Amino acid sequence: MRMARPRRQQGITLVELLVVMSIMLVLSTMIIGTWVALTNAYSFSSRSDKQRDLARQAIDRMAREIRDAQEPLGTSSPAINLAYPNEIRFYSTFNTSDASTPTTEPRLTRFIYKVTNAADGTGAVYREFPGPDGEFDTVGDNVSELLVKDVSNDGAGKDVFTYWSYDPVTDDLTHSDGMATLADPSRVVEVGITLLVDLNPGKAPNYMDISTKVQPRNVREF
Amino acid sequence: MESRRGESGATLILIVGVIAALAILASALVVLSMNVMHNTSAQTQEVKAFNVAEAGLDTGQATLWASWPGPSATEPSVDSSAFRAQFPTSTFPAPESGSFIDVQFFDDDGNSLPSPGINREVHVDQNDNGIMWIESRGATGSGSAKVMACVQKVSRDLQIRDGVAIFSEGSLEIKGTGNQPVVGLDPPATAAQVLAGGDIDFNGNSDVEGGIGLEEYTTTTLQDVFPSEILLNIIESGKSFANWAAYTLWKSSHPGIEPFATDPRIIIIENGDVDAKDLPDTDVDPATGLDTVWSEEDPGILVLLNGSFNQTGQKKTIYGIVYVVNGMILGGNAEIHGMVVARGWANLHGTRAVDYNQNVIANLQRPLTLSVKLVPNTWRELNPNE
Numbered sequence: 386m387r388m389a390r391p392r393r394q395q396g397i398t399l400v401e402l403l404v405v406m407s408i409m410l411v412l413s414t415m416i417i418g419t420w421v422a423l424t425n426a427y428s429f430s431s432r433s434d435k436q437r438d439l440a441r442q443a444i445d446r447m448a449r450e451i452r453d454a455q456e457p458l459g460t461s462s463p464a465i466n467l468a469y470p471n472e473i474r475f476y477s478t479f480n481t482s483d484a485s486t487p488t489t490e491p492r493l494t495r496f497i498y499k500v501t502n503a504a505d506g507t508g509a510v511y512r513e514f515p516g517p518d519g520e521f522d523t524v525g526d527n528v529s530e531l532l533v534k535d536v537s538n539d540g541a542g543k544d545v546f547t548y549w550s551y552d553p554v555t556d557d558l559t560h561s562d563g564m565a566t567l568a569d570p571s572r573v574v575e576v577g578i579t580l581l582v583d584l585n586p587g588k589a590p591n592y593m594d595i596s597t598k599v600q601p602r603n604v605r606e607f
Numbered sequence: 608m609e610s611r612r613g614e615s616g617a618t619l620i621l622i623v624g625v626i627a628a629l630a631i632l633a634s635a636l637v638v639l640s641m642n643v644m645h646n647t648s649a650q651t652q653e654v655k656a657f658n659v660a661e662a663g664l665d666t667g668q669a670t671l672w673a674s675w676p677g678p679s680a681t682e683p684s685v686d687s688s689a690f691r692a693q694f695p696t697s698t699f700p701a702p703e704s705g706s707f708i709d710v711q712f713f714d715d716d717g718n719s720l721p722s723p724g725i726n727r728e729v730h731v732d733q734n735d736n737g738i739m740w741i742e743s744r745g746a747t748g749s750g751s752a753k754v755m756a757c758v759q760k761v762s763r764d765l766q767i768r769d770g771v772a773i774f775s776e777g778s779l780e781i782k783g784t785g786n787q788p789v790v791g792l793d794p795p796a797t798a799a800q801v802l803a804g805g806d807i808d809f810n811g812n813s814d815v816e817g818g819i820g821l822e823e824y825t826t827t828t829l830q831d832v833f834p835s836e837i838l839l840n841i842i843e844s845g846k847s848f849a850n851w852a853a854y855t856l857w858k859s860s861h862p863g864i865e866p867f868a869t870d871p872r873i874i875i876i877e878n879g880d881v882d883a884k885d886l887p888d889t890d891v892d893p894a895t896g897l898d899t900v901w902s903e904e905d906p907g908i909l910v911l912l913n914g915s916f917n918q919t920g921q922k923k924t925i926y927g928i929v930y931v932v933n934g935m936i937l938g939g940n941a942e943i944h945g946m947v948v949a950r951g952w953a954n955l956h957g958t959r960a961v962d963y964n965q966n967v968i969a970n971l972q973r974p975l976t977l978s979v980k981l982v983p984n985t986w987r988e989l990n991p992n993e
Contacts, residue, residue, distance in 0.1 A: 416625055423632045430636060434643045441650060449988060456984045458722050464984070478987055485755065485989050487725050487740075602756075602986040 433584035433591065436535065440582040440595050443510055443532035447496050448599040450512075451576050453479040455491045455603045463571035464491075464603050470544035470563050471498040473576065474521075475601075495521060498538060498545040506540025507583065509533065535586040538579065549575035575600050652750030655699060656991075659708060659745030660752040666690055667710045667741035668758055672979040675760050676712070676731035676739075683731070685710040694747075702746035713740040715757065721984060723757050737762065738982070744991055751992070757985035762974035766834050767928070767946070771800050772819060772963035774832045777934070777952040778805035781814045787958040791816040793903075793944055799963035802827055805952070819963070833930065833948050872907035872927075881911055883918035883925065892924065901926040906945060906967040918943075918960070926967050937961065945971075 397405075454464040454475035467474035476491035478484040493515055500508035510533050516526025538545050548561040548568035561568040579596040666685050676683045691707050701707065714731060715738040716724035725740045732739055737760035744753040772790055773779065779801070783789035789809075790801055798818040801807070807821050815821065888898035890905070901907040906927035909916070916935040923942070929935070930948045937943070938956035945967035947953065955961065 420625075420628065420632075423629065423636075427632055427636055427639070430639050434639055438643070438646055441646075445650060445653075453986075453988050455987065480990070484987055485725075485742075485993065487723065487757065487985065487987075603984045605983065 429585060429588075429591075432586065432588075433593075436533075436582055436584050436586065437593060437595075439533045440536075440580050440593065444578055444580055444595055444597055446512070446532060447510075447578050448597050450477050450479045450494060450496075451475060451578075452599045452602055453477045454601045456605075457491055458488065463605065464601060465570045465573050465576075466493075467495070468546070468548050468561065468568040468570045468573055468576075470546055470561070471538075472496070473546050474570075493519070493521075496532070496546075498536060500539045501534075505537070507535055507537045508539060510536055510545065510580065533580065533582065535583040537581045537583050537590070537592060541581050541592075543579055543581055545579060547577040547579070548573045549577075571605065573601065574604050649749055652748035653752065654750070655747050656702075656745045656750035657752040657754075657988075659694065659699065659747055660743045660754045660991075661745075662693075663690070663708045663710045663743030663745055664741055664754055664756060666708075667712065667743060668979045668981070670710075671712070671739060671741075671758060671760070675737075675979070678731060678733050678735050680731050683712050699747045701748075702751065703749050705744070705746045705751065707746060709744045711742045713742065714738075715740060720759070720982060723982065723985070725757075732760075740985075742989075746991070753989040753991040753993075755985075755987050755989055757982040758979050759982050761978045761980055764972050764974050767968055767971055768832045769965055769968045770798070770963075771802060771832050771946060772961055773801045773803075773947045773949075773953065773955075774827075774829065775802070775947075775949040775951075775953040776804040776829060777949070779803035779807045779949075779952070780954040781807070781809040782954075782956055783810065783814045783958055783960075784956075788816040788819075789814045789955045789958065789960045790819050791959050791962045792818055793962045793964040793966070796963055796965040802832070803953075829948070829950070833928075872901065872905065873910070874907065875910045876912065876914060878913045880914040881909070881916050883916070883923040884921040886923060886925065890926075897924065899924040899926060903944065903964060903966050904970060906970050908971065926964070928967075928971065 451465075451473065454477050456462060456464045457476045462476070464477075465473065465475040472495060474493065474495040477494050478489050478491045479494075481489060481492065483489045495513050496510060497513060498508055498510050500506060502508070509531055512530045512532055513521065514528040515521050516528065518526070521527055536545075544561075544563055550559045550561065550568045550572040551557075551574045552559060552572065558574070559566070559568075575598055577596065577598045579594065582593050582595065583590050584593050585591040663685065667683075670683050670685055674680070674683065685708065687706065687708050687710075694707070699707075712730050714726045714729040714733050715736065716726045717734050717736065718724050720738070723738050723740075726733075738757060740755060740757050742753065742755040744751065746752075772792075781789045781801075792799060796818075798820070801815065801819055801821045802824045803822070804824060807823055809815070809821070883900075886900045886909070888900055889907075890899045890902040891897070892899050892902070900923065903926050908928045908930065909925070910930045912932050914931075915933050916929055916931045916937075918935075918937045924944065925942065926944045928946045928948065929943055931953075932950045934951040934953060935947070935949050936954045936956070937947075937960040938954075942959050943961045944964040946963065947961050
């Protein structure tokens with residue numbers, strides 16, 4: 386009996402299959418690679434933009450409030466009453482509801498940089514008001530608002546706040562240099578603010594340096 | 608066309624899907640970038656608005672300096688059109704809402720410094736204590752800012768020494784016709800000095816009225832007679848004459864002293880000689896009915912910084928002080944009722960060239976507004992939307 390010869394087969398050979406699989410593998414790798422790269426870029430952009438925005442807003446906020454520093458009414462206390470490298474305390478009516486009334490008493494405010502990770506020297510900058518007792522406590526009842534985190538000034542050895550002080554006796558301007566030469570708060574005429582912000586927190590660090598200078602408008606007449 | 612059965616078209620779907628995903632990702636990146644640009648732009652406009660508000664505060668100060676609004680004055684205002692013209696619209700676009708600049712003036716509540724309150728119902732210095740508040744709101748694009756500060760008028764009396772008819776740092780020549788003295792006295796003055804740093808050359812006692820003493824001084828200084836810092840302030844400030852009817856400064860050689868539209872009481876001429884006949888009459892002498900330049904009740908000061916003052920021919924009557932850095936020649940029917948200061952030399956001829964007038968000197972001792980300064984510790988930034 387003569388077997389019927391099968392009609393022409395339409396399948397693919399193993400070689401063809403392997404070639405197609407190889408091409409698909411290459412193409413998939415390229416597409417996935419592009420996808421991953423784009424996703425990473427988007428993620429980094431998103432994180433860094435947010436961080437950059439927060440840093441800008443923080444530095445702008447600090448500049449405006451420090452510029453508005455005002456001596457408390459009826460006292461001899463200076464407008465800026467503490468001028469440390471990582472902390473500045475001052476009185477201000479900024480953003481109070483009755484700031485347009487001159488008799489509104491300025492409230493004590495501080496901007497403080499707190500190191501939260503001693504290992505890499507990163508921390509955050511806060512705006513704080515004292516609690517009901519009128520004093521800033523190391524723990525407890527300060528009214529605290531986070532301005533920006535992942536600030537790496539400490540790790541890089543950079544002061545957040547630097548000061549120019551005027552000495553009316555010598556007619557000299559002196560620049561503060563960390564804790565070694567603290568500024569006399571009553572003589573501060575200019576405050577420099579510098580933030581070294583990690584734009585890629587939690588990942589490979591990518592630092593941005595943002596700084597400004599502000600001259601308090603209510604400096605004393607010397 | 609032959610149908611190719613058995614093929615499943617997954618590649619096209621795969622490609623469309625990948626392109627769609629990439630497009631979404633790219634769109635997200637674009638949105639992210641636009642957000643950043645928008646935030647940056649908004650922040651920039653906030654800063655610009657703040658600068659506009661600060662400029663408004665400065666302009667408010669200058670406005671008060673030029674004309675401090677006393678209790679009966681009209682409410683001061685800033686010319687917003689002129690102010691706006693200083694800021695190009697390309698970099699300072701029109702505000703999305705409100706006006707570009709709004710400067711308001713308020714009186715204080717009468718509390719003494721350093722903690723003056725504010726009286727928002729009154730827009731002039733009603734209590735006349737030289738203290739006012741300025742509130743300035745600036746807006747450009749989406750940004751707006753408002754600042755306020757208390758300002759204080761800094762005034763100073765002229766401190767002109769009375770009893771001096773003529774002060775010349777150089778030589779002085781007094782030679783009249785003999786009919787009347789060249790230097791005399793207006794009642795009620797009974798005595799005055801003529802001081803010269805150089806030689807005094809005169810015909811005889813008939814050239815000066817009784818009571819006029821001539822002295823070639825050796826120790827007196829101009830500072831004793833007419834304090835120079837006052838003059839310098841007059842020259843440098845240019846606008847500090849809130850207590851004077853008006854003020855005019857010619858910065859270059861003047862072709863003539865027209866027009867005198869604003870009836871100035873202080874005239875400073877930087878370059879060029881002046882002949883008294885060119886000075887326009889501003890007042891009428893009630894006793895004689897004759898036209899005069901200024902008056903005993905409201906005298907003025909004429910300062911020539913780099914030129915000579917000549918008074919020849921036509922009669923001209925001036926009530927005030929003529930201060931000449933160079934020299935001066937007075938002759939003819941000229942009359943200066945008040946005082947003459949010549950840093951160089953002075954030649955006086957004719958009759959009654961200078962009559963010392965103590966009322967004129969007394970009426971010139973008015974305070975000048977030297978500046979309007981911010982009261983320390985009163986500057987505040989406010990919520991622009993309140």
